[in-house]
Amino acid sequence: MFPSRRGFLQIGGLGLGGLCLPQLLRAESKAGRASSPKSVILIYLVGGPPHQDMFDLKPDAPKEIAGPWKPIATNVTGIRICEAFPRIAKMMDKFTIIRSLVGNQADHDAIQVFNGRHVRTPKPSGGWPQFGSVVAKLQGPADRAVPPYISLCYTCTHGPYNEPGPGFLGPSLAPFQPSGPSRENMLLRGISVNRLADRQAILRSFDDARRETDATGTMSALDSFNGQAFGLLTSSKLATALDLSKEDPKVVARYGTGDPKIHMDGNGAPRVPQSMLMARRLIEAGARVVTLNYSKWDWHGGRNTEGRADNNIFLREKEDFPVFDQCVSALVEDLHQRGLSDDCTVAILGEFGRTPKISAQVGRDHWPQVNCVLLAGGGMKHGQVIGSTDRIAGEAASRPVAFGELYATLYQNLGIDVSRTTVTDIEGRPQFLVDDNARPITELA
Secondary structure, three states, rough: OOOOOOOOEEEEEOEEOOOOOOHHHHHHHHHHHOOOEEEEEEEEEEEOHHHHHHHHOOOOHHHHHHHHEEEEEOOOOOOEEEEEOOOHHHHHEEEEEEEEEOOOOOOOOHHHHHHOOOOOOOOOOOOOHHHHHHHHHHHHOOOOOOOEEEOOOOOOOOOOOOOOOOOHHHHHHOOOOOOOOOHHHOOOOEEHHHOOOOOHHHHHHHHHHHHHHHOHHHHHHHHHHHHHHHHHHHHHHHHHHHHHHOOOHHHHHHHHHOOOOOOOOOOOOOOHHHHHHHHHHHHHHHOOEEEEEOOOOOOOOOOOOOOOOOHHHHHHHHHHHHHHHHHHHHHHHHHHHOOOOOOOEEEEEEEEEOOOOOOOOOOOOOOOEEEEEEEOOOOOOOOOOOOOOOOOOEEEOOOEEEHHHHHHHHHHHOOOOOOEEEEOOOOEEEEEEEEEHOOOOHHHH
């Protein structure tokens, strides 16, 4: 066992957010499996964004439903989106909008977004594992220097917006978490994750760890797989991927900047466009799944949790929409320019949609009847809209899409066949990866 006194190994297993790499490496070696470059970036829009103000505008609806935003044309004939997203509009041929995601939960919770299971689906002992944990279990690392599943999600103090965890797969399949308020659980010889940009300090810490471990004779006692796992901890490849100072400043500027404190309020997620750039760098380094949460979209109107009267939905949209437009378009543009667009799938969604009618508080409330998803990459057929809603964006009017179909598509893009693949739960029973025998979305093929 790796020395327990290492501060950065507190989370479990080898300390990489609970990632127990030796077992994964042994399994990969036994199976003789080749690595795959296929990957997924899953972006959770915390709190449920307003679909009818973003990608499903209803300009002909009554004013109390339509709101002030106007639709603009995109570079795909017939597809119109919010005027606040001009960058996305200019590259709509690289995106797909699903306007008819149904079966959404009614209350705030990140569980369904991260595992694709409806909250009413019976849970096995231990609970359902989230998507990234399943992928890590089935495929292991594509590159032994990089964890297969990395979470950039900021941990919230009150829980509902947090990732649900590895469920019955156990803590060894939890994600590696290099950032977030829970960063105190992961220290590198006293160097916090806040200083990850200081690569020299990181590498000095790694060098000290190597020397001290060798001096105690611990390293010689590790078997080859444990040695490889320790190599991951001290890998300059992972450290470099996490070091945004190594990125071209022009690329960093394309993504834009955000204040980590904006809209955080201890129960959401900060607006940090750099997380999307970090996700691309980690995918490029060899991660299979990267998850992140972005901003806080729970705009009911009235006063916010700190008592300020700035929760007017349209004032918040005016502030947040342009930042979102810039970083999402930069991410997808980056993937195409770097030749990653066929291999990396991007999925962006919140836990539910928003009420068609604007409230007296100038906000929109929870609306589980229909939700919206933005997809990119993955070698899929883009430049299209899947499904539609009624005249007030309140119900799916055509081609309802289930969460199981969305997640079957994500698995398929990683080379995993959901019709045949299972994972074994705590009681030894095989469990399929999605609900209701769902199959991948055929329109994307």
